[in-house]
Amino acid sequence: MRILLCILACLVAPIAWADTADEIIANARKAQRVENSIQHLEMVLISRNGAKRERKFEMRVRRDEKTVRTYVRFSHPSDVAGTQLVVVDNPAEATEQLLYLPALKRTNRIAGKARKGSFMGSDFSYEDLEVSDGAGATHTLVSETDTIWVIDSKPGADSSYGRIRAHVSKADYLPRRVEFFDTKDQPKKLLEVLQTETDNGTIIPVRSVMKNLSRNTATEMKVTEWRLNVPDAEIPDETFTVGFLERNG
Amino acid sequence: MLIPLALSLAASAESPPEVGLTIEPLVAVDASDSPDSADSLESWLWIRAKAKQRTDHGTWFFAVNGEHNVRVGEDTEAIWQLDVGETGWSGETGPVHLRIGNLVERWGKLDLTPIIDVLNPRDLRAGPLATVESMHVAVPMAVVQAGVPKARAELSFSPFPQGDRIDMIGSDWSLIRPGMLEGFVTDAAGWSGGSAALLSGTIDQLGVALEDLQPSTMRALSTALSEAERPEDNGLNGNLGARLELEGSGLDVAFVGANTRSSMPKTSLNPAIRTMLQTESLPELTEFDALVASPPMETEWLRTWMAGAELSTVLGPLGVRAEAGWWSNKVVQQQWLSADTSPAVSVGGGLDWAHGSAVFVSVEGRFSRLLSPPDSLFLTARDTIDLGATARFTFAADRIQLLGAGLYSPTFDEWMLRPELSYRFSDPISLGIGGVWIQGDEAPPSTLLEALRYAGGPMSMMSDNDVVFATLRWIQ
Numbered sequence: 131m132r133i134l135l136c137i138l139a140c141l142v143a144p145i146a147w148a149d150t151a152d153e154i155i156a157n158a159r160k161a162q163r164v165e166n167s168i169q170h171l172e173m174v175l176i177s178r179n180g181a182k183r184e185r186k187f188e189m190r191v192r193r194d195e196k197t198v199r200t201y202v203r204f205s206h207p208s209d210v211a212g213t214q215l216v217v218v219d220n221p222a223e224a225t226e227q228l229l230y231l232p233a234l235k236r237t238n239r240i241a242g243k244a245r246k247g248s249f250m251g252s253d254f255s256y257e258d259l260e261v262s263d264g265a266g267a268t269h270t271l272v273s274e275t276d277t278i279w280v281i282d283s284k285p286g287a288d289s290s291y292g293r294i295r296a297h298v299s300k301a302d303y304l305p306r307r308v309e310f311f312d313t314k315d316q317p318k319k320l321l322e323v324l325q326t327e328t329d330n331g332t333i334i335p336v337r338s339v340m341k342n343l344s345r346n347t348a349t350e351m352k353v354t355e356w357r358l359n360v361p362d363a364e365i366p367d368e369t370f371t372v373g374f375l376e377r378n379g
Numbered sequence: 380m381l382i383p384l385a386l387s388l389a390a391s392a393e394s395p396p397e398v399g400l401t402i403e404p405l406v407a408v409d410a411s412d413s414p415d416s417a418d419s420l421e422s423w424l425w426i427r428a429k430a431k432q433r434t435d436h437g438t439w440f441f442a443v444n445g446e447h448n449v450r451v452g453e454d455t456e457a458i459w460q461l462d463v464g465e466t467g468w469s470g471e472t473g474p475v476h477l478r479i480g481n482l483v484e485r486w487g488k489l490d491l492t493p494i495i496d497v498l499n500p501r502d503l504r505a506g507p508l509a510t511v512e513s514m515h516v517a518v519p520m521a522v523v524q525a526g527v528p529k530a531r532a533e534l535s536f537s538p539f540p541q542g543d544r545i546d547m548i549g550s551d552w553s554l555i556r557p558g559m560l561e562g563f564v565t566d567a568a569g570w571s572g573g574s575a576a577l578l579s580g581t582i583d584q585l586g587v588a589l590e591d592l593q594p595s596t597m598r599a600l601s602t603a604l605s606e607a608e609r610p611e612d613n614g615l616n617g618n619l620g621a622r623l624e625l626e627g628s629g630l631d632v633a634f635v636g637a638n639t640r641s642s643m644p645k646t647s648l649n650p651a652i653r654t655m656l657q658t659e660s661l662p663e664l665t666e667f668d669a670l671v672a673s674p675p676m677e678t679e680w681l682r683t684w685m686a687g688a689e690l691s692t693v694l695g696p697l698g699v700r701a702e703a704g705w706w707s708n709k710v711v712q713q714q715w716l717s718a719d720t721s722p723a724v725s726v727g728g729g730l731d732w733a734h735g736s737a738v739f740v741s742v743e744g745r746f747s748r749l750l751s752p753p754d755s756l757f758l759t760a761r762d763t764i765d766l767g768a769t770a771r772f773t774f775a776a777d778r779i780q781l782l783g784a785g786l787y788s789p790t791f792d793e794w795m796l797r798p799e800l801s802y803r804f805s806d807p808i809s810l811g812i813g814g815v816w817i818q819g820d821e822a823p824p825s826t827l828l829e830a831l832r833y834a835g836g837p838m839s840m841m842s843d844n845d846v847v848f849a850t851l852r853w854i855q
Binding site for chain 2: 175177178181183184205206207208209211212223224226233234235236237238239240241247248249250251255256345347366367368370371372373376377378
């Protein structure tokens with residue numbers, strides 16, 4: 131399973147019991163199904179020596195059957211304000227990513243290896259923003275306790291991760307802790323959900339942290355505002371086009 | 380002044396306003412063996428204040444750009460300028476999307492070797508020291524767009540187009556560099572010719588007067604030369620552009636067409652003056668009639684049709700960009716302050732490779748051909764090839780950034796390199812050091828006459844302008 135900004139911002143509702151890894155993942159994906167939403171987030175980049183830098187952005191997510199489209203626009207600090215990102219994630223097609231840079235007034239298409247690198251200086255990569263299952267991902271139930279399942283996922287060949295271990299809560303199918311390993315099976319990153327809130331039965335991970343274990347840096351992500359089940363008209367198709375990005379820089 | 384207005388509008392808005400202030404001083408010190416008259420130190424201070432407010436009915440945006448330039452040489456010059464940046468309103472009005480105000484409307488996909496980015500004038504006064512943000516000059520414009528998400532048609536109209544901002548005289552990045560005009564007049568006082576006995580004394584006095592001239596007067600002369608004969612801003616001489624954008628999976632294409640006023644004037648030096656300069660002799664008394672029969676220089680701001688296309692896609696691990704353009708009547712500079720026109724075509728492309736936001740490498744190239752070139756050409760050729768490259772590496776969670784940009788022209792065998800290393804102390808403050816190195820086959824001109832008949836390329840002409848610089852960026 132590609133682990134994702136979805137964990138930080140997606141919506142989790144309790145669902146039926148399952149007992150195989152594939153079923154757990156399938157149920158977790160169903161539980162984490164990203165519906166149309168508009169969220170405001172703060173990202174705090176924490177350096178090795180503890181210095182903090184802040185980014186604020188708005189994220190709009192729209193799901194149409196299997197296609198999930200995400201639009202991100204940064205509003206703070208002012209040197210990145212206007213930077214916009216679109217991710218079109220469809221399991222049947224190559225993920226499409228567009229990045230608009232206001233200084234250049236131009237949209238870049240992000241290709242291949244670019245998606246494996248850091249997203250806006252944070253410990254998240256563009257790849258982490260993808261929502262769909264990677265092609266060819268396989269899942270194994272490693273262990274379980276009364277409260278969690280521990281599942282190892284082997285992502286597809288195009289991923290920078292060799293293995294991803296998710297600790298999935300049995301109560302709500304939310305991955306509370308996700309460990310990322312590189313292709314040599316060395317620990318690379320760790321994502322932890324620190325705080326959740328419930329909105330009309332939907333669990334929202336409002337505070338999470340991604341730690342880069344080799345660089346000893348961390349990025350904390352906070353969801354400060356959210357609106358769920360937003361009608362399609364508020365996130366129209368054109369939100370995810372080059373034309374929209376260039377008009378709204 | 381505009382920022383409080385933006386904030387007051389925020390009262391009825393649904394989201395908080397984005398307000399930003401950037402203060403960016405840069406100090407550059409001459410690092411090459413340039414003439415004594417050249418500026419030994421140059422500083423720029425760019426101040427950009429901006430605000431943006433999204434409301435239920437659209438988006439208001441405001442920007443003010445301040446700029447202070449100090450040039451220390453034989454004279455110390457200090458120039459302050461305040462401009463309205465991108466300011467206006469953008470939103471849906473019925474079936475169309477409208478943007479109106481003082482706008483930058485960028486066409487094209489290439490950054491270092493642009494081809495079809497024709498709607499806004501460029502600010503070239505700081506040469507390679509300029510920031511990316513300060514290169515485009517916002518002008519009054521209205522842009523109307525309509526269509527469906529994957530196909531859009533757009534019309535833009537700019538009623539009061541401006542020429543590119545160039546210092547003709549007096550800076551190290553201008554055609555007539557510091558001291559050239561004064562040196563020319565001193566030399567001309569000693570020229571032979573039938574009228575020498577009559578004129579030498581007067582020219583000599585003119586030289587003294589020029590030496591005593593305040594730099595501000597010289598700049599006014601420079602502005603007058605750049606703006607001479609500019610058509611009135613009655614809206615009838617505006618720039619009109621049309622654009623059709625199509626988007627598919629992994630691909631976007633746009634076709635553009637425009638009728639624009641050239642950003643450079645077509646000039647023609649009085650033939651008698653030209654002969655005088657070429658022969659370095661004063662005219663015979665009998666030739667005086669020809670000298671005064673027409674103005675020293677005639678200037679026309681011609682219009683041209685242009686058509687072009689742009690494309691971007693991905694190919695494996697690479698981002699691919701391309702653009703091409705055709706002009707019916709492009710102004711082409713010639714030696715001795717003259718110009719002519721020619722139909723022209725250009726085609727260019729670029730490849731990008733990136734690794735997240737930490738590594739970005741890009742190469743670009745452009746081929747241009749003048750289809751009916753005049754005999755003598757200045758700073759260009761019938762066929763020109765320009766190559767460019769950019770590399771940006773970011774380390775330590777975005778704190779350290781190494782940025783390099785380079786241009787190479789096989790046509791003139793000349794290149795320019797601009798490396799910069801910056802360190803971000805905190806979110807608001809970063810400090811950078813860097814340099815500009817320029818090398819060319821042809822030695823740069825040292826006198827006015829050498830400048831007017833220069834046969835090298837645009838980078839060679841500035842190849843004694845190597846500098847090292849330090850820059851600070853404060854963002855709030």
